[in-house]
Amino acid sequence: MYDPVGALQPGTYAGFAEVQVLPPQGMIVVRGDLSDGALQSAVTAAVPLAMPGQTGASFENGRGIFWMSPDELLLMCPYAEVAGHVDSIGKALAGTHHLVADISDARAVFAVDGVDAREVLGKLTPADLAPSVFGPGSFRRTRLAQVPAAVLCETDNRFVLVCFRSVAGYVHELLKTAAIPGSEVGYWRD
Amino acid sequence: MSTRLGKGGRLLDRSRPLEFTFNGKRMKGYRGDTLASALLANGQTLVGRSFKYHRPRGIVASGAEEPNALVNLGRDGRFEPNQRATTQELFDGLTAESQNHWPSLEFDVGVVNNYASKFLPAGFYYKTFMAPRPAWKHVFEPFIRKSAGLGRAPVDRDADIYEHFHLHVDILVIGGGIAGLTAAKQAAATGASVLVVEQTAHWGGRAPVDAGEIDGVPAADWVKNAVEQLESADNVRMFSRCMGSGVYDHGSVLAYERLTDHAPQDDTPRHRLWRIRTKHVITATGAIERPLSFAGNDLPGVMLAGAVRDYAVNWGVSAGDRTVVVTNNDDAYRTAFALLEMGLEVPAIVDARTTPQSPLIEKARAMGIRVETGRGVAKVKGRARVEGVAITTQAGEGAVLETIPCDVVAMSGGWSPVVHLWSHCGGKLTWDETQAFFRPDRTKAPTGDKGQPFVTVVGSANGMLGTAEVLADAHAGGGAAVASVTGQEPATVPVPQAEAETPAPIEPVWMMPQGASHELRSKMWLDYQNDVKVSDVQLAAREGYESVEHTKRYTTLGMATDQGKLSNINGLAVLAQSLNADIPAVGTTTFRPPYTPISMGSIAGEARGEIFQPLRRTPMDDWHDANGAYWEPVGHWRRPYCYRGVAETAAEAVIREVKNVREGVGLLDASTLGKILVKGPDAGRFLDMMYTNMMSTLKVGRCRYGLMCSENGFLMDDGVVARVGEDEWLCHTTSGGADHIHAHMEEWLQTEWWDWKVYTANLTEQYAQIGVVGPKAREVLELVGGMDVSKETLPFMAWADGQLDGIPVRIYRISFSGELSFEIATKAGYGRALWDKLLEAGRVFGVMPYGTEALHVLRAEKGFIMIGDESDGTVIPQDLGLDWAISKKKEDFIGKRAQERSHFADPERWKLVGLETTDGSVIEDGAYAVAPGENVNGQRNVQGRVTSTYWSPTLNRGIAMGLVAHGPDRMGEVVEFSKVDGGTVAAKIVSPVFYDPEGEKQNV
């Protein structure tokens, strides 16, 4: 009867790359033994994608499995599905040491889209974003200026970012500032 | 008089005239001018006053090393002091004013210092301002402050924006001269990613002015071809107007790009600070010419020889009609040739060397230039600018042989490699006896994370002064650098060729003449900007300053904004002579970044204004902001301190909010509280280690207040723990403590008890949390409906899951106010909806939101402690009477061993009590309880201090909590607390629980 409200209203800022505020996204944290078959089947049953390797990511159409640390995965799915998946994963792993929790509301999600989208992030994170290093499918946890964030390279021109909900406003301003028209360098353009 | 020549000026676009003002005077220049070249073109030889003596100063150099030509640039939001005219490109409408004079540049009162110069020797401040003590505050300091500092601090907010850019490249080449370009071509040929940065707007460095042909074409053409070739390579990026500012650990480099300094505009970044990680740095930073130390070498019109020809060749500017060249090396002869070619006069070349022989000298003689060898300058004639030079024998004491009228003296004391970037991160130097300079010791390069050398220095920066040598060195150095990064030799790129030169050797000249009298030495400037003379350094040496670092600080040599680019080597050579030591034994001062000053804006980057630091907002932040929230920072969060009504002060609002909670019902946004889920078979055991009290025995469905100590035994955090499942606990932390406590838990789990089966998750931001607090709280929830919140179903210190009018919630029956209280958690995305619903339902009960200050008052009335008020990192739970929350049964917990130390059981420790002023007033924040007598420092003895102090609207008087010696044993005793005005206020020691000591109100 209530729709969840994200930290920011979805919308788009037209900088030299587009900064998009995305609507609430279902997210689940799963901690456990990632090599355990039961855990893998529980996770892939909820999000039917390949299990990612170290620092890897599998994603498709708003669903994803992201390797966060050696004992932690982040699952993405439609917001409405979260409760069901938390429940089913919990049941499947009953008796094995694990933790599964809904963290959808604890996060904010942005996309940066455009030819020089990479540069918006380059101004904010010390991670190596060279296309040869951080190409489509790459995923990295790092910082954006002063706060932690996770960055996914969806395509060469589109990046999805996840940060904590409370700093959504800060991150939004950061991204808009970094995307000011005229401040693009074209460093990584072909 | 300096002027624009009718021809020449390879960097000028004479079809693009520009207008600018200097000290309000309108002047003209061309596109391609620097402010310095344009000033000279307009006959402005006087550009500033020196720091100490206010001596008239003119332009000395043509680049980053300029010590004198510093101006206040721009106005309002674009005003900036100490901008170097030699590196500021001219633009239409530029406004500049000279610095450090009053009332005007030409007539300056401060010049009186000049005549008092013999009373202002090295270390003057240290010697003079020592006594009497009161004079410091009332006489010396105001005087020094008035005369201190060049330029003026900006007043307005900076109108420009700045940014950082992080970049990883394989090879970074710093310097876009022929050495940098040659090395870059080597690097480019491998496919490695390469970035080349050049501090000026032009490529090629000095070569287009100084070099002849390279690979059979004029140097400028060779440069153009090389740049085109590099720019077309996919793996190479080239930035001009971008200075390599500093080289740091593990291949970290800052490069400072000046995007709009040459054409100011709104809404795009002015400076971009590149934060580069590179596998290898090639520094091709060239060399800087040294001045010669002769009497009067600071007069306007005395310039570096290289600069004089730069102005002529690059900008078509004559520094004066008649130029005497004074040198100890061949290079300055090029200045004479360049000037003659422009049709200017060179009355003489004064060469300190006795019998130098070389093709350049022959050429000079063949051109009919008078070359005087074995001679030096005894003294420069003139008051406000050069009128002539008195010539003497270099070997002598300064007897004048002849005076030659002239208006410019072009001096060259030789060249010093720019070793700064090599040295920033530990590259060592070696003294080159033959060429009389420090150059990098390539065998002792800065090393990176794998122990590998990561800086290669090439070209003039490596001590190569001839064009052919520079090219060969850069080619070899570039190749070696590339091989070290890629593991393979670069593809064959031919070595660029230039004609070999055979200059006559330089003869070091540190003083001119070498036997100069004290009178002459006290007119020989080493550091133009800070007014340090040869005599000052010699005095410092006589006074026992042997270390170059001490001498620097004592005399201020090299401490000005130019960081001694011109003065360092000359200064330490003078010091070495005075100490009868070798120059390498004296050594150099440390080269520190940045190479030249960079803007504060660029350092801040995006971090200013709204995004100076992260601001954390709760899900109800918008509502608070729209409803009078008077914000208070709590960590990075902002929380309403109170909600101010129309025409209400914050203090009045707090009183209203407190009363409303005590009498009706209030709403608190408690979303900032930390919420950490701890789960696993060993979670209970783990929490027993984390908390001082027992958490493993807590029953599912119940809550318990817990304390956390550091391993050092001190109170660190507190909060309510709820057991939410058989192997699952939810730990609430303080608002500021969530991240820290989560990290603390993970640290112990990962590094000490890694075999324990426990997982944690920081769910702080997953939930909004709302306190519904006050005697009418239950009625509000009942009106919303959806959950049984009766005492029987949901007793004090229990929690239950359910829904309120369709919103899923978890309600905790906990109280931080002493009132009936429900803390309701819901998903953050529903937080605002729940808040609105509670406000609506509470309207009939007079519900009001309350802020953090009311929260504080309410808890203080109840004697509840607050982390950060009652605790400060030196307080233990026992000090606060919290012994009941420290388990006696547990064998171990974090901090237990520490608390076994004798001092922790010392009866003299100050303990928590309540305090009531006898006059009902509020004790001042942080006040101390005074005791009779004084300590060894003559301060009043103390016996306690206030930790929390408030006006209590409930009790209608001031209340406080404090730590007092033997406090709990002194109930009823009156002690005096200090006041800021020096007086004291009397307060009675009472129980810290001021309100409802039996706890009847919260447990209903």
Added chain:
Amino acid sequence: MLILTCPYCGIEADETELSPGGEAHLKRFGPGSTDEAFETYLFHRENPKGVHFERWRHAMGCGKWFHAARCTVTLEVFGTYSAQVTEPPAEIREKITTKRPGWSWRGIE
């Protein structure tokens, strides 16, 4: 600005993505330990000119604590390794011996 490779996720992390955690391989002394042992555990730290072992956390990343062996003079990093060991692994020690023959640290060599 150091670069350290997090052994848990393999990321070459920038120093600004890490938080420092002081000396590595402290042995905890709890209740019942002597004052001397506890004092050493809590307060005594090495301050070597040369080989040193430290704890770092990949705070702006996978969140894991790890150990780093490093030279405090040249900042050379000999290696990073798991936090879940009580002393430097043989492989790291050998690597240090190759580069700094004769090194020792708190009795380890």
